[in-house]
Amino acid sequence: xxxxxxxxxxxxxxxxxxxxxxxxxxxxxxxxxxxxxxxxxxxxxxxxxxxxxxxxxxxxxxxxxxxxxxxxxxxxxxxxxxxxxxxxxxxxxxxxxxxxxxxxxxxxxxxxxxxxxxxxxxxxxxxxxxxxxxxxxxxxxxxxxxxxxxxxxxxxxxxxxxxxxxxxxxxxxxxxxxxxxxxxxxxxxxxxxxxxxxxxxxxxxxxxxxxxxxxxxxxxxxxxxxxxxxxxxxxxxxxxxxxxxxxxxxxxxxxxxxxxxxxxxxxxxxxxxxxxxxxxxxxxxxxxxxxxxxxxxxxxxxxxxxxxxxxxxxxxxxxxxx
Amino acid sequence: xxxxxxxxxxxxxxxxxxxxxxxxxxxxxxxxxxxxxxxxxxxxxxxxxxxxxxxxxxxxxxxxxxxxxxxxxxxxxxxxxxxxxxxxxxxxxxxxxxxxxxxxxxxxxxxxxxxxxxxxxxxxxxxxxxxxxxxxxxxxxxxxxxxxxxxxxxxxxxxxxxxxxxxxxxxxxxxxxxxxxxxxxxxxxxxxxxxxxxxxxxxxxxxxxxxxxxxxxxxxxxxxxxxxxxxxxxxxxxxxxxxxxxxxxxxxxxxxxxxxxxxxxxxxxxxxxxxxxxxxxxxxxxxxxxxxxxxxxxxxxxxxxxxxxxxxxxxxxxxx
Numbered sequence: 001x002x003x004x005x006x007x008x009x010x011x012x013x014x015x016x017x018x019x020x021x022x023x024x025x026x027x028x029x030x031x032x033x034x035x036x037x038x039x040x041x042x043x044x045x046x047x048x049x050x051x052x053x054x055x056x057x058x059x060x061x062x063x064x065x066x067x068x069x070x071x072x073x074x075x076x077x078x079x080x081x082x083x084x085x086x087x088x089x090x091x092x093x094x095x096x097x098x099x100x101x102x103x104x105x106x107x108x109x110x111x112x113x114x115x116x117x118x119x120x121x122x123x124x125x126x127x128x129x130x131x132x133x134x135x136x137x138x139x140x141x142x143x144x145x146x147x148x149x150x151x152x153x154x155x156x157x158x159x160x161x162x163x164x165x166x167x168x169x170x171x172x173x174x175x176x177x178x179x180x181x182x183x184x185x186x187x188x189x190x191x192x193x194x195x196x197x198x199x200x201x202x203x204x205x206x207x208x209x210x211x212x213x214x215x216x217x218x219x220x221x222x223x224x225x226x227x228x229x230x231x232x233x234x235x236x237x238x239x240x241x242x243x244x245x246x247x248x249x250x251x252x253x254x255x256x257x258x259x260x261x262x263x264x265x266x267x268x269x270x271x272x273x274x275x276x277x278x279x280x281x282x283x284x285x286x287x288x289x290x291x292x293x294x295x296x297x298x299x300x301x302x303x304x305x306x307x308x309x310x311x312x313x314x315x316x317x318x319x320x321x322x
Numbered sequence: 323x324x325x326x327x328x329x330x331x332x333x334x335x336x337x338x339x340x341x342x343x344x345x346x347x348x349x350x351x352x353x354x355x356x357x358x359x360x361x362x363x364x365x366x367x368x369x370x371x372x373x374x375x376x377x378x379x380x381x382x383x384x385x386x387x388x389x390x391x392x393x394x395x396x397x398x399x400x401x402x403x404x405x406x407x408x409x410x411x412x413x414x415x416x417x418x419x420x421x422x423x424x425x426x427x428x429x430x431x432x433x434x435x436x437x438x439x440x441x442x443x444x445x446x447x448x449x450x451x452x453x454x455x456x457x458x459x460x461x462x463x464x465x466x467x468x469x470x471x472x473x474x475x476x477x478x479x480x481x482x483x484x485x486x487x488x489x490x491x492x493x494x495x496x497x498x499x500x501x502x503x504x505x506x507x508x509x510x511x512x513x514x515x516x517x518x519x520x521x522x523x524x525x526x527x528x529x530x531x532x533x534x535x536x537x538x539x540x541x542x543x544x545x546x547x548x549x550x551x552x553x554x555x556x557x558x559x560x561x562x563x564x565x566x567x568x569x570x571x572x573x574x575x576x577x578x579x580x581x582x583x584x585x586x587x588x589x590x591x592x593x594x595x596x597x598x599x600x601x602x603x604x605x606x607x608x609x610x611x612x613x614x615x616x617x618x619x620x621x622x623x624x625x626x627x628x629x630x631x632x633x634x635x636x637x638x639x640x641x642x
Contacts, residue, residue: 021481029497144629148621150573152580152596153614156603164606165396166404171604259488263577267600277489278581281496289496296489304484 007312015305022297023075026290027068080291084283094291098273100177102295105265105272108195109257111188116196116203117250123200124207129234131212139204146201151260155194155267162190173268191268195260199253206252210245214238244314251307255300346634354630360623367438375432376420380588387602388423389415390609422609425598430609436590437613442620444585445572448506449513452571453564456514460521461548461556464529479515487512488574492583500583505575513571520563524556531555558635565628569621576617592617 046054074081080094127136146154163171173187214220215238223237262274269275277292279285367374377383397409421430463472482490491508498504528534534551542551578584579593587594592613599610 018481018484021477022484025481025485026493029493144625145618145622148569148625149618150576150580150593150614150621152577153611153618156596156600156611156614160603160606160608160611164604165407255486259486262488262492263580266581277492278583281492281500281581281583284496284499286496289493293485293489293493297485300486300489301484 004313008309011305011308011312015301018301019298022301023072023294024068026293026297027071028064029286029290029293075294080294081287083280083288084285094287097288098276098291098295101271101273101276104175104270105261105274107184108188108191108261108265108270108272109254111185111192112195112199112257113254115192116199116253119196120200120203120253121207121246124204125211125234125239127204127208128211128215129231140208143201143205146197147205149198151194151198151263152267154197155191155264158190158194158197159267162193171268173270175271188270191264191270194264194267195257198260199257202256203249203253206249207242207246210249211238211242214242244311247310247314248307251303251310255303255307258296258300350630350634353626357623357626357630360619361627364438364442364620364623367435368442369439371435371439375429375435377429377432379433379436379590380428381432383419383423383427383429386423386425386427387599388419388427389417390422391415391417391420421612424595430612433590433595434592434612434616437592437595437616440585440589441576441579441592441617442572444502444506444591445568445575448510448575449564449568449571451506451510452513452567453517453560455510456517457521457560458548459514460518461525461552462544463518463522464525465534465544465548465552467529475518479518482512482515483519488577491574491578492581495578495583500578500586502585502589505578505584509571509574513567517560517563517567521556521560524559525552528552528555562628562632562635565624565631569624569628572617572621 071081078095080098083092083094083097123139127139130136159171162169169190170187171190173191175184175187179187211234215234220233220237223233228237261272262278264270265272265274266278273292273295277289277296280288280292391414393413393415395411395413396407397411398405399408419429419431421434424430424433459475463475466472487509490512494508495504498508529552534547537547537551575584576593579591580597582594582597584593585591587598595613596610602609603611
């Protein structure tokens with residue numbers, strides 16, 4: 001037990017170091033800005049005084065280490081700075097801009113996970129159970145193709161079928177803060193289905209592969225030789241040992257959601273963090289981009305950490321050291 | 323996805339001689355042949371685009387969003403609340419353009435064909451650059467061995483890989499601005515980290531071989547050892563990785579272009595073409611799906627070929 005806490009603590013420390021380094025990288029994106037940046041934001045007609053004032057506001061006249069320490073201190077308190085879009089009269093803080101959208105994105109991710117995880121596991125186990133049958137082959141070929149599709153391709157095909165042709169679901173997911181839950185669910189369904197399809201393909205292939213890898217181990221052969229049925233071998237002998245890799249797969253794919261969410265939100269005009277980040281990249285609103293990147297990176301690192309910890313915690317070799 | 327480096331590393335052991343390679347190719351499954359056919363088709367389109375395309379890349383015509391010359395039309399059966407298609411009719415529309423025109427009246431078919439040249443070409447250049455950077459540094463790290471150089475490089479790669487690459491690319495594009503050169507450089511550097519990992523892992527196994535030691539003792543230079551002793555022996559896994567990396571780079575650039583921060587107009591590019599014509603979907607017009615499908619088809623083709631290649635070189639077959 002001591003050993004396992006030691007290993008987990010080590011991972012925790014390692015990911016904290018990673019987040020620290022990542023925050024430096026994200027912070028440097030402002031320092032790396034080309035010299036004419038102030039001009040390109042303020043427009044060509046900006047006077048030298050406004051340019052200098054803008055640069056002072058960014059703090060470009062002070063040493064980078066000092067600025068980093070100040071920045072990270074404020075980030076730790078939830079203050080991500082002000083959006084460039086905030087004019088002279090009104091201030092719009094980055095946290096204020098991201099806040100409601102973060103809720104929307106988490107909602108979308110949650111719905112996707114609820115649809116995708118059970119379906120992918122069931123299909124993956126079934127494909128391993130009836131390996132090399134027509135069912136397995138169909139599932140395999142379909143999932144390999146889905147992996148190869150760009151997300152927006154899947155998104156527009158689903159939109160064409162369900163929104164335009166069958167008229168079952170709305171094609172735009174323009175939810176607002178006042179949208180009631182049932183309407184919100186209906187509007188979120190199409191983006192969630194798109195994301196789910198992409199993730200299911202990945203998760204299913206990995207689940208199937210991890211179960212099939214276990215099927216080659218001696219204890220499974222032993223079970224077979226003593227006459228246990230195929231279904232029982234998989235459900236009773238293989239599956240308990242496959243949980244660790246499967247949980248790892250789930251966490252890995254939830255992390256993958258982060259990338260998918262950016263494109264899918266753009267397709268369905270869903271007001272989430274991904275869409276916000278893309279818009280801010282176009283207007284070069286650096287503080288907002290930094291905030292979004294920080295949130296995405298932290299989530300990604302955290303999910304990978306969770307996967308690691310669960311894999312360690314369920315590994316009998318670490319749980320019961322010799 | 324995750325086991326690719328490991329299986330690719332196993333491929334070092336089995337370098338097929340040329341004659342058996344052809345014999346194996348003849349026995350390749352249908353999917354691999356399909357993949358080869360797709361790649362060949364795209365290569366021909368890309369190389370001879372000006373000769374094949376009926377119109378110029380950015381030549382505009384009078385009618386924007388013109389319909390297809392032959393319009394496929396679904397015939398619908400009305401089943402109360404639900405209506406389902408049961409037949410496909412083809413009608414000549416008298417349009418001058420096979421696949422219609424885009425939002426400012428450019429010939430869609432021509433732009434699709436030129437897109438093969440631009441989109442695939444840019445992805446290919448980016449992947450090559452990523453392999454040049456990542457491969458060189460990876461092999462160098464393996465040959466030089468333990469030391470500050472390796473430690474610094476490894477840490478840096480770890481940090482770069484801790485941020486999802488699409489998010490990182492978006493952030494860097496907002497800093498440096500989205501020009502074609504920036505796009506290629508940013509994606510190449512981000513993907514070089516993955517290549518670095520694999521190249522270093524595979525080259526480390528080769529760097530401890532006696533013939534490398536012998537080359538060192540006879541006083542060969544670092545560059546010579548990397549190029550003549552290590553590189554030929556790490557080729558097969560790197561080739562397989564090249565296919566997978568290309569797909570990844572291709573999809574990333576397509577996604578960025580679709581989001582409007584990748585390849586910029588007026589260059590014909592499939593990702594931006596989907597975005598520019600996306601509104602047509604809401605009228606049931608499938609034109610925007612064509613460039614998206616072109617991206618999907620090439621990715622599937624390359625994936626099929628890589629799948630077969632990995633199977634062949636590593637004997638990767640599951641159990642039983």
